[in-house]
Structure formats: structure tokens, C-alpha cells
Amino acid sequence: MYPRQISKDDVLKKYLYLAAVTLVLMLWLLPLGAVILTSVRPASDAAVGNYWGWPSGFDLVKNYTEVFTQTPMGRYFFNSLVITIPSVIGVLVLSTLTGYVLSRYRFRGNTLLFAIFIGGNFLPFQIMMIPVRDLTISLGIYNSYLALIIFHVAFQTGFATLFMRNFIASLPDELFEAARSEGASPLQTLIHVVIPLVRPALAALAILAFTFIWNDYFWAVVLTPSDAVKPVTAGLDNLKGQYVANWSLISAATIAIAIPPVVMFFLMQRHFIRGLTMGAVKG
Amino acid sequence: MTIWRRNRSWLWPAFFIAPGIILFGIVIVGSSVQSLWISFFQWDGFDEMQWIGLGNYIEMLDDPQFYISLRNNIIWLAVFMLAPPLGLFFALLINQQIRGMRIVKSLFFMPLVMSQVAVGVVFTWFYDPSSGLLALFFEAMGATAPALLSDPRWVTLAVVFAALWPQVSFCVILFMAGLNNLDESQIEAARVDNARGWKMLWYVILPQLRQVNFIAIAVTVIGALRSFDMISVMTSGGPFGSSNVLAYQMYSQSIQAYRFGYGAAIASVLFAIMVVFISWYLWRMLRMEKEGA
Numbered sequence: 001m002y003p004r005q006i007s008k009d010d011v012l013k014k015y016l017y018l019a020a021v022t023l024v025l026m027l028w029l030l031p032l033g034a035v036i037l038t039s040v041r042p043a044s045d046a047a048v049g050n051y052w053g054w055p056s057g058f059d060l061v062k063n064y065t066e067v068f069t070q071t072p073m074g075r076y077f078f079n080s081l082v083i084t085i086p087s088v089i090g091v092l093v094l095s096t097l098t099g100y101v102l103s104r105y106r107f108r109g110n111t112l113l114f115a116i117f118i119g120g121n122f123l124p125f126q127i128m129m130i131p132v133r134d135l136t137i138s139l140g141i142y143n144s145y146l147a148l149i150i151f152h153v154a155f156q157t158g159f160a161t162l163f164m165r166n167f168i169a170s171l172p173d174e175l176f177e178a179a180r181s182e183g184a185s186p187l188q189t190l191i192h193v194v195i196p197l198v199r200p201a202l203a204a205l206a207i208l209a210f211t212f213i214w215n216d217y218f219w220a221v222v223l224t225p226s227d228a229v230k231p232v233t234a235g236l237d238n239l240k241g242q243y244v245a246n247w248s249l250i251s252a253a254t255i256a257i258a259i260p261p262v263v264m265f266f267l268m269q270r271h272f273i274r275g276l277t278m279g280a281v282k283g
Numbered sequence: 284m285t286i287w288r289r290n291r292s293w294l295w296p297a298f299f300i301a302p303g304i305i306l307f308g309i310v311i312v313g314s315s316v317q318s319l320w321i322s323f324f325q326w327d328g329f330d331e332m333q334w335i336g337l338g339n340y341i342e343m344l345d346d347p348q349f350y351i352s353l354r355n356n357i358i359w360l361a362v363f364m365l366a367p368p369l370g371l372f373f374a375l376l377i378n379q380q381i382r383g384m385r386i387v388k389s390l391f392f393m394p395l396v397m398s399q400v401a402v403g404v405v406f407t408w409f410y411d412p413s414s415g416l417l418a419l420f421f422e423a424m425g426a427t428a429p430a431l432l433s434d435p436r437w438v439t440l441a442v443v444f445a446a447l448w449p450q451v452s453f454c455v456i457l458f459m460a461g462l463n464n465l466d467e468s469q470i471e472a473a474r475v476d477n478a479r480g481w482k483m484l485w486y487v488i489l490p491q492l493r494q495v496n497f498i499a500i501a502v503t504v505i506g507a508l509r510s511f512d513m514i515s516v517m518t519s520g521g522p523f524g525s526s527n528v529l530a531y532q533m534y535s536q537s538i539q540a541y542r543f544g545y546g547a548a549i550a551s552v553l554f555a556i557m558v559v560f561i562s563w564y565l566w567r568m569l570r571m572e573k574e575g576a
Binding site for chain 1: 291
């Protein structure tokens, strides 16, 4: 292991290390901590200028309830779910198919197609704004869930194809040879060989795609201007404009929209990290 | 029916890959190319498009705002290059397997999981000159807090530093994975040879982290060129366009000023910068794959 591991028996060193790391961590998360603290602060604190001291009381329930009763945040949450979940499913389906074909079939243009999927995904997606906006207008889906779903599925398929192609390429060749010698069609191979084996990869991909899509702000602003379909990220930006001085409300809303991806991250941390570092390390 | 049977070995794969190619081809590749095309027109988004050739590009050369945005993009890139070394530093710091470190590591990654909008709100408040935490520090030292986000000299740096927060987290994750995949025998051999400190890091560890380093730099460049969310949330490009970047200028020219042709021309510049980088990336990646195979 590098760096050299601190011995379990060296108790003093161990606790000094833990104390130092905790201090660094607290500084690292200081801005976030302050927002969490503010989100449970009674409004009266702000009135007397107590922004950073200990709260004079804890209004956790009150502030968070207010976010969902006084503002359209509940609506935004619902919208985010309606946009994110179908998008993630779409990405998983399409990328399993493209990844399977690109990894297991040799044909002219295979590498080129693969390069386009990766390259397209690396573009600063803002450059696609004008044509994508036009496309949704001419399809009559501008300012609807479908506009965002279609874009997210298309864009994430690039990254997801890279991911699934590499994963399926790393599966043992014998399985595919055996399927072929049994006379299995590509469809049968897909159903009986590929899909059962890619489940762990799909889990990693699902959480990554969920986080990326949930956190998207740019396309939400461009494609869904109206409150009825807008997701949480664009919604928070609205609230920030409307409730300028009400920091406890804004803070509570900020924490609330961060909760779904954070919970997903804690539940599936291993998958998340494996997905994100894929390509950086082998295995 | 016989045609199907004779060709099904390649028809199936063609069916499988078709939806992905069509969707990605139209929405991502098609739009990127079409954006270049639109940049040769004058267009308000509603009426007939009017061909003006290089008109938008010529205008751009005389547009002071364009140079400010370009300069800010370069500042973003330069400051973001701190993320890989800082990421490595934190990864080295927390890569210990003591009880309790697992939760510390997860908490370190938190800024990455949050949306950039949330990070933007968090830092808007952090910088707030009347009630922010930064103001508190200044007051404690008996000074008046600067209004970073409304000062043209500081605003871009203030936003970039906020954006650096999740980017460093990203790099920590990458380097942690790299450190846990090192070749133990090389480290042991180096230790037997009494390598330590900087020398150990420089000659033994870093060469093994080449691949991770490459990816950390790649995601950091992409992150810097995609910067939009934080600017939109924290400053809207202001004050007086001083924190604009190309992506945001393109957005405001198109959506707010209805100058879609000019917006597309700005997008093309961003595209050109990125194509150089992507070509380098793909070339290196495919070469590494060949070497590995």
C-alpha cells in the first residue's frame, strides 16, 4: 500500500492522524456545513444577524415543510423524477445494445463509430443548444418532459456505450463461442448470455446516469422554461431569485435537491466509484 | 423469410445498434454539425435565416466581450489544472485503512455528487459580503469584506474557485482508485532500496499513475470548457459581462438577445478548441489500447 499505512498498534499516531484528517474534512465541507446549519435555523436568527453562530433553535421540520408547501419545489421534485427515471432506463437499454455490438462484432467502421460515441460525449454540450432547441420545437415537444428525456438519453448513451462496450469486451470469450457453436442467434445470445452478465455494470451505470441527469441544469433552462415541467435544478435557481433574503428557505431547498443523488451515492458507493473510475484503472 | 434467415447473423446486430446510432447521430452529432452551419447566417430564431457568410465571425473579432469570454475560459482552464495535483494530495492524505476512514472518504466525495446549482448557491452565500462566511473572516481581522461577485477584477476567480471544489473531489476519486491498483512488488522493491518521500512518489508511484493522470486531466479540461451552471447561478455573466465564458455568452446571445447566428459562431469557437483536445485524447486512448492488447 502507498502511502505507508499507519500501524494499528501505534495508537497515538493513529488518533493524531484521525484528528488531522477530521480537521481537514471539516474545512473541506465548511461551506456545505454552513448551509445545512442555516437550513435548520429559525427565521428570527437572520433578523438579528445570527448567520454563522449556533442556531437559537432548530426549525428543521418547519423550514423543510415550508420548502414544499410555500414554493413549487414539490412540483419540481415530481418533474425531476418523471424526467430522470425514464431517461436512465433508456440509457441502459440503448447502451447495452450498442456496447454488445461494438464489443462482439467485427465490421468496417466499428472503431470509428466507437470514437464518435466517445468524442460526441466529450463535447461541451452547450454547442448543440440551438439545433436541439429547434429540433424539439419542430417535433412539438419543446417545454415538455419528452424534450429533456430525449436529449439526456441521446447524450448519456455516448458515455454509457464506452462503459458497456469495455465491460462486455472483458467478459470471457468462451461464453460467446459456446453460444455460437450451439447455434444461438444474436438475440438469444443477448438474452441468455449478455444480459445476465452485465447486471453489475448496469447498476454502476444506472447510478451515474441518475446523478448526471438529476443534476443537469443547462438543458433544463434551455428546454423547459415553464414551472409545470421544470426539474429541481432550474427550480432552485428560480427560488433563489424569488426569495432573495430568505436564506433558511433557500438553504433547505438546496439540501433537499441534493438528497436523492447523495442517498444513491451512499447506498451504491462501490458501484458509483467503479463506474466513475472505469478506464482509469484496470479491474 | 429465407432472406432473413440467410442474413440474420448480421441483421440482428444491425437492429441492435440502430436505435443508439440514430438517436446519437441526430441529436448529438447532427446538432453539433448543424450549429456550425447556422453560424454562417443571421437569424433571430423565428424568421427566415439570412446567409451572411463569415459575417458573424468578422463581428466576433471586433467584439470586446468575445475576448473577455475567451480570456475567462483560459483562466478557467488554468485554475482547473490545480484540480489533479490537489486531488492527488488529498488522495494520498486519506488513503489509510484505519477504522472510520471509510466514512471520511465518502464525505470527501460529497461536493461531486451535489449538483453544480447547489454548489453555486452554497458559494454565493459563502461570498456574500454582508452575511457570508468570508465576510466573517474579514470582520474578525478588522477588515471590510470585498464583494467578490460584484467586482469585475475578482468575480471570475471567485466562481472558478467555487467550481474547483467538486472538480477536486472528482480527481480524489480517480487517484484513490489509482493508488489502490498500484503494483505492490515495485513499491516493496523501492522500499528495500530505501526510496522515500519525493523520490518514491516521483520515480515509483507517479509513473504507475500515468493512466489515471491522463484521465484526471481530460475530465478537468472538459469540466473547464463546459463551465456554465455556476456562472449562470452565481453571476449571470456579470457584472457587465466580466465573468462571461464562451458557453454562457453563446447562451445569452441566442436565448436572451435572439441572435442565434452569432451565438452559433461563438459555439463554433468552443467546438474548435474542444476538437483539438478530443483528437489528442482519442489518439492517445486508442494508442494505449493497442499497446495494452
